[in-house]
Amino acid sequence: EGDTIGGIITCVIKDVPAGLGEPVFGKLHAMLGAAMLGINAVKGFEYGMGFDGVSHRGSEMIDRFVSDANGKVSTTTNNSGGIQGGISNGEDIYFRVAFKPVATLLQEVPTIDDSGNPVTLKARGRHDPCVLPRAVPVVDAMAAMTLLDAYLLNKATRL
Template sequence: MNTIGNLFTLTSFGESHGPAIGGVVDGMPAGIPVDMEFIQQELDRRRPGQSSIVTPRKESDRVEFLSGVFEGKTTGTPIGFVVWNENQHSSDYDNLRDLYRPSHADYTYQCKYGCRDHRGGGRSSARETIARCVAGALAKLVLRYLGIEVWAYTSQVGELSLPGDYRSYDRAEIEKNAVRCPDAEMARQMEAYIARVKSEGDTVGGVITGVISGVPAGLGEPVFNKLHAALGSAMLGINAVKGFEYGMGFAGARCRGSQVNDVFESHDGRITTRTNYSGGIQGGISNGEDIYFRVAFKPVATLLRDIETVDTQGNPVVLKAKGRHDPCVLPRAVPVVEAMAAMVILDYYLLAQSHKL
């Protein structure tokens, strides 16, 4: 599918080396002021060429709205938009026409469609996430009115990992460094590590932590389409993502129930929990506490060194990769994680309203 969502939906289109990346957002509430500066800021956070530890591809990534916006506000009709590609080096991929790159989607796309765009991965390229950032920015504009905030940060690169949870760090630090880590000293270590890995022609993965605060209780479906399942599906749909956990996650498998039960309390007539091992979701439905989760990203599959593979006839060959690639996707993936979370939360907020008379 190229569409995500139930009531708030995004359908994206385009390829890395095609004319443009774009999308259509449907279900956007009417009358929302479209803050173009904010939307562009969200795209700039994902944009290539930001620092020495990301791909040097130069793109302005300016979004052009084609419909659904009039006199600076949303009209409630479908919002069509496009971001024109400007700086492709398609010739860098000429040697890939008859090869399958290890751990890429080349072979699987060929099996599924019988053909493929070998230039930069075509539709499987992470450049498609531009459309998600535009739609996510629009969703964030609505969530502002609801008092809901979505934010994320790099919490691990390789074996370098922040020891505390999201409450231990200052959000204001995230955008002050190239890796988007809220701890200045750890950020310096992560940046140096990524630079070293890059100099060796290698890549490294890591983890992004996401937080959603201000979510009202009652969002989510009771059996299928539980809120955490929707968030997991959205995150696992991001390029290079290999894992998702929320709340206590896999660490809870080592605990006893008596250690991780979230005891209910009442404060000024509001029901809260003393702890939040559940990650803000119980029974697939939000309980009003912070929703927090972790997303694991694999190392980028393109290595700037000789790699063994086969050609389309199955003959063994050695691939000499070229092109411009990220040694670590984490810094540019932070806004993508936020965008996907924002779309899911707005969609489920709208679904919750539809259940009420």
């Protein structure tokens, strides 16, 4: 039909060490959010329970820390998406990135020219109806670069 659609990509990052990020400036989720929002066509970013979390009480959302027989620390839930207080907690980091529909439509679109006169725009050529298939490796790469940056910052401040 010459139209386009958007969608959501979910990213899960496993085996992230605890302690990446900072509590005020340099929060890990803010770094990931900035990286994802820098990708073309991205209109939204949420991590952990995100917007769904507002419909729950704090007692339902808190990620309680526990220790196993070997002293390994983990949480009983992962509502925070692996990041608490701006710092990775050792659980899987997960987030979602929302992509808008492509603006280039293969159908007539009424608009105006640079003088304000009505015109009709009709795009030509090959245009993707959805960016999601092409965006998955971009989200992966941006997440990897962001975590590597946080890891290097962590090592540099611990010297």
